[in-house]
Amino acid sequence: xxxxxxxxxxxxxxxxxxxxPFGLYVHWPFCLAKCPYCDFNSHVRHGGxxxxxFLDAYLKEMHWFAEHSARRPISSVFFGGGTPSLMExxxxxxxxxEAGRLWGYGDDVEITLEANPTSVEAERFAGYATxxxxxxxxGIQALNDDDLRRLGRQHTAKEAxxxxxxxxxxxxxxxxxxxxxxxxxxxxxxxxxxxEALTYAADHLSLYQLTIEPxxxxxxxxxxxxxxxxxxxxxxxxxxxxxxxxxxxxxPAYEVSNHAKPGYESQHNLVYWRAHDYAGIGPGAHSRLAxxxxxxxxxxxxxxxxxxxxxxxxxxxxxxAELLSDEERAEEYLLMGLRLSEGIDLDxxxxxxxxxxxxxxxxxxxxxxxxxxxxxxxxxxxxxxMLLDRLIFEIADARL
Numbered sequence: 001x002x003x004x005x006x007x008x009x010x011x012x013x014x015x016x017x018x019x020x021p022f023g024l025y026v027h028w029p030f031c032l033a034k035c036p037y038c039d040f041n042s043h044v045r046h047g048g049x050x051x052x053x054f055l056d057a058y059l060k061e062m063h064w065f066a067e068h069s070a071r072r073p074i075s076s077v078f079f080g081g082g083t084p085s086l087m088e089x090x091x092x093x094x095x096x097x098e099a100g101r102l103w104g105y106g107d108d109v110e111i112t113l114e115a116n117p118t119s120v121e122a123e124r125f126a127g128y129a130t131x132x133x134x135x136x137x138x139g140i141q142a143l144n145d146d147d148l149r150r151l152g153r154q155h156t157a158k159e160a161x162x163x164x165x166x167x168x169x170x171x172x173x174x175x176x177x178x179x180x181x182x183x184x185x186x187x188x189x190x191x192x193x194x195x196e197a198l199t200y201a202a203d204h205l206s207l208y209q210l211t212i213e214p215x216x217x218x219x220x221x222x223x224x225x226x227x228x229x230x231x232x233x234x235x236x237x238x239x240x241x242x243x244x245x246x247x248x249x250x251x252p253a254y255e256v257s258n259h260a261k262p263g264y265e266s267q268h269n270l271v272y273w274r275a276h277d278y279a280g281i282g283p284g285a286h287s288r289l290a291x292x293x294x295x296x297x298x299x300x301x302x303x304x305x306x307x308x309x310x311x312x313x314x315x316x317x318x319x320x321a322e323l324l325s326d327e328e329r330a331e332e333y334l335l336m337g338l339r340l341s342e343g344i345d346l347d348x349x350x351x352x353x354x355x356x357x358x359x360x361x362x363x364x365x366x367x368x369x370x371x372x373x374x375x376x377x378x379x380x381x382x383x384x385x386m387l388l389d390r391l392i393f394e395i396a397d398a399r400l
Contacts, residue, residue: 020276022072023074023075023272023277024103024281025278025282026058026095027285028282029284031081036216038213039213041284043303053308057308057317061311062095062281066102070289075106076109076112076268077112084114093131096133112137114137116138117140117160118155119162122162125166126170136170136174137175137177138163139153141179150183174203175260187234191245194241203261203264204264205259205260209235210229236386252341274333274336282317286299300318333349338388341385356399357378362395365384370387
């Protein structure tokens with residue numbers, strides 16, 4: 001397998017806007033089982049997946065995106081899902097090699113693959129590293145077996161910790177996910193679990209408070225009164241404890257649900273939150289970039305086989321393409337950027353649609369400790385990031 005360095009040196013240099021990050025997202029939609037809380041585009045195929053045929057579709061769709069958008073080096077690649085650690089390492093290598101030929105890679109390119117920590121999937125870690133993956137994101141979700149079963153996970157806590165050890169041997173950067181605010185989980189229990197998790201964390205943690213997503217098994221249980229989550233005040237305390245423990249451990253929140261040592265933030269997710277361009281490849285993937293000269297929001301067909309057949313027919317599996325106005329781009333930047341602890345660059349915000357911020361109308365929110373504002377940036381405080389829907393509405397109303 002060719003190294004990323006060799007691919008970078010062999011690639012034709014990009015000719016697009018190379019001064020801003022550009023991300024490539026690759027969606028692998030298949031899972032061993034569907035978790036009851038998950039509303040992602042994921043599918044179970046008990047008869048197996050023809051990876052060679054799907055690989056052909058991924059390569060074709062990448063070619064279509066490369067032909068219709070500006071050429072520029074890729075700054076980050078993210079294999080998400082579904083469960084990308086069900087992919088053969090050779091499939092990952094082929095996608096990375098072709099992406100390198102089509103766009104080229106920027107210096108210090110970050111290549112992340114999401115993985116589940118079953119023992120079978122952990123056996124592939126060495127192959128992913130050889131293929132060029134340099135950051136692994138592991139979906140652990142809980143550190144006790146009872147909660148793992150309730151969450152529908154296919155691994156044990158022991159397997160999860162063993163997978164972390166394997167990952168450390170192969171990847172320079174590792175992140176893992178936990179879900180908190182689970183049914184029956186007390187604040188003290190979460191504090192103990194997070195404290196344990198922080199002893200295993202290398203440089204990045206993603207910590208998601210459990211939410212009920214529509215059309216999931218958890219949603220049906222919740223509606224029937226069979227699933228009870230922490231009430232509002234307790235949920236706020238869980239969030240506060242999470243921020244404090246991570247801050248003390250040297251992994252402060254750089255986004256609502258993501259914590260990292262300074263310099264170890266997920267570069268690919270920053271592409272999203274800073275509203276830069278990205279191409280999404282695969283079933284159900286989304287993109288934000290200029291196609292044939294116009295800024296568009298693109299989404300692909302969700303059913304894997306339907307997407308694959310569409311790619312075979314027309315070169316892409318797109319279901320919808322929406323032109324984005326300057327005002328819509330500014331709204332997206334506001335929506336995404338306020339999730340970050342760094343906040344929003346005011347010049348960039350006004351440069352998108354020409355509108356200015358009426359600072360006097362934000363004074364009450366600043367006095368309430370929800371926002372911070374200086375000459376260059378608008379930032380939601382830790383307290384404010386708990387109330388983002390309210391803040392975004394009021395900030396949007398304060399733009400002239």
